[in-house]
Amino acid sequence: MAIQWFPGHMNKARNEIKEIMPQMDVIIEVLDARIPYSSENPMVATLREGKPVIKILNKADLADPKMTQTWKDYFEQENGVKAIAFGNDKAAEVHRINELCKKLVPHKVGADKQIKAMIMGIPNVGKSTLINVLAGRIVAKTGNEPAVTKAQQRIKLDDGIMLYDTPGMLWPKVENENSGYRLGATGAIRDTAIEYEEVASYTAEYLLHAYPELLKARYKLDELPESDWEFVEMAGKKRGCIRGGNQIDTYKMSEILINELRDGIIGRITMETPTMREEEEIMVAGL
Ligand code: GDP
Known part of the structure; x- marks a missing residue:
């Protein structure tokens, strides 16, 4: 993003x-x-x-x-x-x-x-x-x-x-695409500029790996799937996000996931580690 x-x-x-x-x-x-x-x-x-x-x-x-x-x-x-x-x-x-x-x-x-x-x-x-x-x-x-x-x-x-x-408006890490997702997920970037489903799948991928227990507890899932998109669908089904009769409304579930993350409802979550910072700095420098 x-x-x-x-x-x-x-x-x-x-x-x-x-x-x-x-x-x-x-x-x-x-x-x-x-x-x-x-x-x-x-x-x-x-x-x-x-x-x-x-x-x-x-x-x-x-x-x-x-x-x-x-x-x-x-x-x-x-x-x-x-x-x-x-x-x-x-x-x-x-x-x-x-x-x-x-x-x-x-x-x-x-x-x-x-x-x-x-x-x-x-x-x-x-x-x-x-x-x-x-x-x-x-x-x-x-x-x-x-x-x-x-x-x-x-x-x-x-x-x-x-x-x-400081006068003027300071910009965040604009050159790093991953930062874009995390700024969107936490609400630092305005909603009109974010793509909910993209940000939700990035967020789900991170949370599945870093905070699986919080996800299980919040979305009442005994087991978690491997992929981020399967998680969005699974949680969407559980939450009754259905459209057109029986299709899972993944957009709605994406909004729920992001809003609950921003409000701290899923739990206390940090989206970055110092290791990620060092790895991404190297990646961005090499672009
Ligand atoms: P600024 O744009 O950096 O000047 O941010 P604001 O001071 O306007 O705050 C942005 C939003 O974050 C507002 O809704 C604040 O109420 C909220 N906020 C500020 N500090 C905290 C904090 O320590 N914890 C939480 N949960 N919210 C905060």
């Missing part, structure tokens, strides 16, 4: 970030804990200029806790990178971001000093929600279609930290 992103918007965002990056002390990169690889923006690594990065594994309430820990350990192998997981109950925990900023940029701590932190994230990872919790008030619009021409925002936090919200 190819993802469309507009080159004009990508260039604009890149230029704006390039311009303010030199002033920044630390980068706060918001990721979706279910897809920590595909929800990265490739620019963060290239424009980082060796600055410390705090990776937020957001929506961790929907992700597999064991995998979230695996990703955290994996990310922290890199120098200057720290990772924290957040779920729906962020309010009590966000002070950890301030603490980490101060730890990572100790020379900017103290009276008359200010840490400049840039917050970055592709649409729908929960960046606006996090900004509002950090600010303790509504400063960013949440849950809406992302605005493309958004002005640079500065938000003063306690503890001498100035948060810079």
Whole structure:
């Protein structure tokens, strides 16, 4: 599944970030804990200029806790990178971001000093929600279609930290087809751009291998089939997705599977592992 992103918007965002990056002390990169690889923006690594990065594994309430820990350990192998997981109950925990900023940029701590932190994230990872919790008030619009021409925002936090919200819209891993499926499955890509049956079969294939017990339990199946499409048909039959008299409505079942995955109803699921990331990076580089 190819993802469309507009080159004009990508260039604009890149230029704006390039311009303010030199002033920044630390980068706060918001990721979706279910897809920590595909929800990265490739620019963060290239424009980082060796600055410390705090990776937020957001929506961790929907992700597999064991995998979230695996990703955290994996990310922290890199120098200057720290990772924290957040779920729906962020309010009590966000002070950890301030603490980490101060730890990572100790020379900017103290009276008359200010840490400049840039917050970055592709649409729908929960960046606006996090900004509002950090600010303790509504400063960013949440849950809406992302605005493309958004002005640079500065938000003063306690503890001498100035948060810079990145202008423009960051794109996800557009060059990797597998990422396209996983971004579609988790809802990072809008519904009009996804092909439900294709995304459902990709999702079923992954879940059959990574979370078979959750599939069995949710769709009340004693045994699982080998192939993704057989699973969609089997679950569709079980769910009564029938059309034209006795045909299984695979489109309807595909929608059910994706919506239940997005809502966390199947269980806490992570769609990517660090191994997949490394293998796919090699594959994409070779294209
Ligand atoms: P943005 O496009 O990155 O600014 O994303 P938003 O802040 O608008 O959030 C996108 C959607 O994700 C909204 O429906 C939020 O309520 C939801 N959301 C944000 N953070 C979390 C989280 O930690 N857990 C869950 N389950 N949903 C979240």
